Amino acid sequence: MMLAGLTIEPLVAFAYLVSGILFILALRGLSNPESSRRGNRLGMLGMLIAVGTTIATHDAVALPRLGAAILIGGAIGFVIARKIAMTAMPQLVAAFHSLVGLAAVVVGIAAFLNPASFGIIDPATGAIHAASRIEMALGVAIGAITFSGSVIAFLKLAGMMSGKPILLPGRHVINIGALLAILFFTYGFFDSQAPMDFWIIVGLSFAIGFLLIIPIGGADMPVVVSMLNSYSGWAAAAMGFTLHNTAMIITGALVGSSGAILSYIMCKAMNRSFLSVIAGGFGAEAASGDGEAKEQRPWKRGSAEDAAFLMKQADSVIIVPGYGMAVSQAQHALREMADLLKKEGVSVKYAIHPVAGRMPGHMNVLLAEANVPYDEVFELEDINSEFAQTDVAFVIGANDVTNPAAKTDKSSPIYGMPILDVANAKTVLFVKRSMGGVGYAGVDNDVFYMDNTMMLLADAKKMVEDIVKSLAH
Amino acid sequence: MDFVAILSIFVLACFVGYYVVWSVTPALHTPLMAVTNAISSVIIVGALIASAEAESEGAQWLGLIGVVLASINIFGGFAVTERMLAMYKKKERK
Numbered sequence: 001m002m003l004a005g006l007t008i009e010p011l012v013a014f015a016y017l018v019s020g021i022l023f024i025l026a027l028r029g030l031s032n033p034e035s036s037r038r039g040n041r042l043g044m045l046g047m048l049i050a051v052g053t054t055i056a057t058h059d060a061v062a063l064p065r066l067g068a069a070i071l072i073g074g075a076i077g078f079v080i081a082r083k084i085a086m087t088a089m090p091q092l093v094a095a096f097h098s099l100v101g102l103a104a105v106v107v108g109i110a111a112f113l114n115p116a117s118f119g120i121i122d123p124a125t126g127a128i129h130a131a132s133r134i135e136m137a138l139g140v141a142i143g144a145i146t147f148s149g150s151v152i153a154f155l156k157l158a159g160m161m162s163g164k165p166i167l168l169p170g171r172h173v174i175n176i177g178a179l180l181a182i183l184f185f186t187y188g189f190f191d192s193q194a195p196m197d198f199w200i201i202v203g204l205s206f207a208i209g210f211l212l213i214i215p216i217g218g219a220d221m222p223v224v225v226s227m228l229n230s231y232s233g234w235a236a237a238a239m240g241f242t243l244h245n246t247a248m249i250i251t252g253a254l255v256g257s258s259g260a261i262l263s264y265i266m267c268k269a270m271n272r273s274f275l276s277v278i279a280g281g282f283g284a285e286a287a288s289g290d291g292e293a294k295e296q297r298p299w300k301r302g303s304a305e306d307a308a309f310l311m312k313q314a315d316s317v318i319i320v321p322g323y324g325m326a327v328s329q330a331q332h333a334l335r336e337m338a339d340l341l342k343k344e345g346v347s348v349k350y351a352i353h354p355v356a357g358r359m360p361g362h363m364n365v366l367l368a369e370a371n372v373p374y375d376e377v378f379e380l381e382d383i384n385s386e387f388a389q390t391d392v393a394f395v396i397g398a399n400d401v402t403n404p405a406a407k408t409d410k411s412s413p414i415y416g417m418p419i420l421d422v423a424n425a426k427t428v429l430f431v432k433r434s435m436g437g438v439g440y441a442g443v444d445n446d447v448f449y450m451d452n453t454m455m456l457l458a459d460a461k462k463m464v465e466d467i468v469k470s471l472a473h
Numbered sequence: 474m475d476f477v478a479i480l481s482i483f484v485l486a487c488f489v490g491y492y493v494v495w496s497v498t499p500a501l502h503t504p505l506m507a508v509t510n511a512i513s514s515v516i517i518v519g520a521l522i523a524s525a526e527a528e529s530e531g532a533q534w535l536g537l538i539g540v541v542l543a544s545i546n547i548f549g550g551f552a553v554t555e556r557m558l559a560m561y562k563k564k565e566r567k
Contacts, residue, residue, distance in 0.1 A: 073544025
């Protein structure tokens with residue numbers, strides 16, 4: 001293509017490079033809430049450049065149908081983004097991952113059906129470049145695994161499928177066999193470009209995505225969502241390799257590393273190895289572990305008035321929210337409670353465990369939604385030493401992340417997991433629905449039975465509202 | 474571009490990604506996931522090319538489907554990130 005004596009190709013490649021850099025800056029902006037919105041805008045600009053360049057360098061005849069497709073998809077996405085509840089973010093992200101995966105598959109198949117349009121045909125033989133064949137096969141495989149895995153993750157997170165791990169007999173053998181088969185057929189496709197091999201790869205990859213995620217329990221979903229995030233990136237990168245597109249390669253690498261790092265952080269926060277998460281089954285035997293064998297230990301029950309009185313007298317309160325808080329939608333009442341306490345001159349902080357929500361950073365978003373200033377919210381390592389100097393630790397809807405058994409009991413399923421040391425506070429107020437139910441990991445918590453603990457047994461939202469009432473007068 | 478050039482870009486981008494993502498504050502990990510969703514839909518470029526070229530009707534339709542899917546993600550991902558980031562506020566100092 002020539003335009004005023006200038007070849008277009010270098011310009012196009014340059015435009016894709018610019019959008020890749022803008023995507024890097026978009027993530028860079030997230031290092032701080034203040035720069036984050038500007039970062040997001042830069043990301044949008046990068047996308048605009050990438051899409052604009054592609055459309056501008058192709059046949060204008062296609063413009064109406066491309067515009068219509070973007071409009072339809074965009075409208076759907078926009079409405080969903082507006083309507084979605086913040087508690088439902090994990091399933092939304094899982095659903096979005098599945099779309100990236102499916103889009104990668106669709107593009108891969110399109111490239112296979114019409115390789116000429118992507119310029120990946122070897123002029124000498126008329127076949128697809130050998131390297132492109134491998135990249136294409138890997139791209140559709142990763143994309144298909146991302147798609148079907150994310151669909152299962154979505155169903156589990158949205159509660160449309162039991163969060164309990166579903167264990168097929170011999171699943172490890174099946175999974176490893178399927179993975180090997182994918183590699184085998186990838187080689188076959190590389191060798192002969194046989195369409196049959198290509199379709200088998202697509203089919204197998206869809207199947208293995210389902211099989212991989214089905215045995216993973218609800219407690220491990222934060223890792224799974226992060227892992228699928230990573231996969232969606234690698235799928236985009238593989239497509240970038242196939243199509244020789246720098247924007248896709250840079251973005252894929254960014255997203256791939258992002259998901260991998262988040263998975264690592266989540267695994268570390270639960271003291272689980274990545275492999276044991278992938279192997280699945282965590283939480284399957286939990287319910288049978290405790291039961292009649294346990295002796296009854298004494299514990300103290302408090303009322304909303306007691307809690308209000310205690311916190312009013314305190315100098316400092318640290319609130320430890322967990323997913324239970326989000327489930328009962330107590331975050332707004334909680335903020336009101338914190339405001340009243342601050343009026344009384346009490347210092348109020350929030351302590352967040354990395355796995356407090358259903359995905360990385362989930363709890364921070366939920367608190368931000370309830371107008372809790374982000375500089376009152378602290379991460380585990382920043383606040384954990386402060387519990388010893390704190391008058392009241394107010395635990396609401398969190399359990400496993402406060403359980404000292406993680407430090408002391410080697411036989412406990414959560415042993416080794418970093419916890420918030422609420423037990424060090426002068427008084428612990430523990431909001432919980434009943435004494436019976438236990439956390440995800442299904443283990444009893446010694447904090448319940450400590451002398452300085454007061455159990456506030458009620459629905460989290462109701463309890464906080466009652467505390468607010470008695471604080472108010 | 475030859476394979477080595479592309480691979481170089483990829484490897485370097487992985488390093489950039491590693492350092493950039495570690496610098497993201499944990500409080501913003503959920504927006505991070507939402508925005509990575511949006512940007513990985515740059516795969517729309519592939520879908521646009523497929524549907525703009527006319528030689529194969531099947532590839533064209535697949536491309537259009539890809540465009541719709543990726544657009545849901547792009548608009549949804551950026552919009553929901555924007556919505557979340559707008560909620561993060563600092564303490565009001567009096």
